[in-house]
Amino acid sequence: MATTAFVEFSVVVRPQSNFVNTPYLQQLHSHRPFLSLSIPKSTAALSFTQSQGFGCAIERQQCDCGDFVQTSAVRELAGSLISAQGHRFAIVVARFNDLITKKLLEGALNTFKSYSVREEDIDVVWVPGSFEIGVVAQQLGKSRKYQSILCIGAVIRGDTSHYDAVVNAATSGVLSAGLNSGTPCIFGVLTCDTLEQAFDRVGGKAGNKGAEAALTAIEMASLFEHHLKPLQ
Ligand SMILES: Nc1c(NC[C@H](O)[C@H](O)[C@H](O)CO)[nH]c(=O)[nH]c1=O
Ligand SMILES: CC(=O)[C@@H](O)COP(=O)(O)O
16 A cells, blocks of 8 residues: 655744744744654655744654654753853954944844843943954853853944955854854844945844844853863
8 A cells, every 4th residue: 555654843933033033933942843744755845935024944753664764762852942051151342343243232122131141141342343353252252151152343444455465364263263262143244235235234134143143152151061061
C-alpha cells in the first residue's frame, strides 16, 4: 500500500523593530508555535513570507517517514525574548556621525526598555569612531559584567578607500571581541553609501537598526545565560 510521507512545520512569530513596542506582539512573541502544518513530503518546499512587521520562521519539527531524519529527539536551544529583566548590557557607541548613532542608541534603549531591562543594568560607553569599537567591546566582554555587548556605529562612504578600512576594522573588531571574550558582541554598525541610506535606517523607511540590534543582544544574552554558560 502506498503511503504519503508528511513533513511537519511549526510557525513562530518574531516581531520586527517597528513593532517592538506593541504589547500585543510582546505577548505573542513567546517562541511557541502558533500554527502547525503537515505537508505531503513530495510537495513540501520551504518558503518564507514576510508581511510588514512579522517575520515567519518555519522550522521543521518532525516527520514520520522512513527516509527523512527523525528530529523529535533533537534538543533545540534558543534564546528567549520574553523578558530581559535581570540581564546586564553594555552599549559601545561611536561618536563619529553622531547625528545617526544617537538615533541608533535611542532605538536600542527603547527596545531594552520595552523588554523590561532596567536602566541601571545598561552602561553606555562612547568611543571616537567605529574603528575603536572592537577593543572597547572586548575589554567590556572580558569584565564578565554583561550578558551581551551591543556595538553601534555609522560608517558612511566618502571619496577614498577609508570607508573600507573603517568597515573592515569595525566588523572584524566586533567579531574578535565576541570570540576573544566569550561574551556575545552584537554588530549594530551601519555601513552606508549615502547619508540618506543611514537616515532610512534610524527610524525612516527601513526601521531603526539600533532597535533591531538590541533585540539580537537580548536573544543572545538569554541563549548564553540559559543554555551556554560554562560550568563553574
Ligand atoms: N569615517 C568614519 C569614521 N572614521 C573614524 C575612525 O573610526 C577612527 O575614529 C579614526 O580613524 C581614528 O582611529 N568612523 C565612523 O564611525 N564612521 C565613519 O564614517
Ligand atoms: C568613512 C569614510 O569613507 C569617510 O568618512 C572618509 O571620507 P574620505 O574617503 O572622503 O576621506
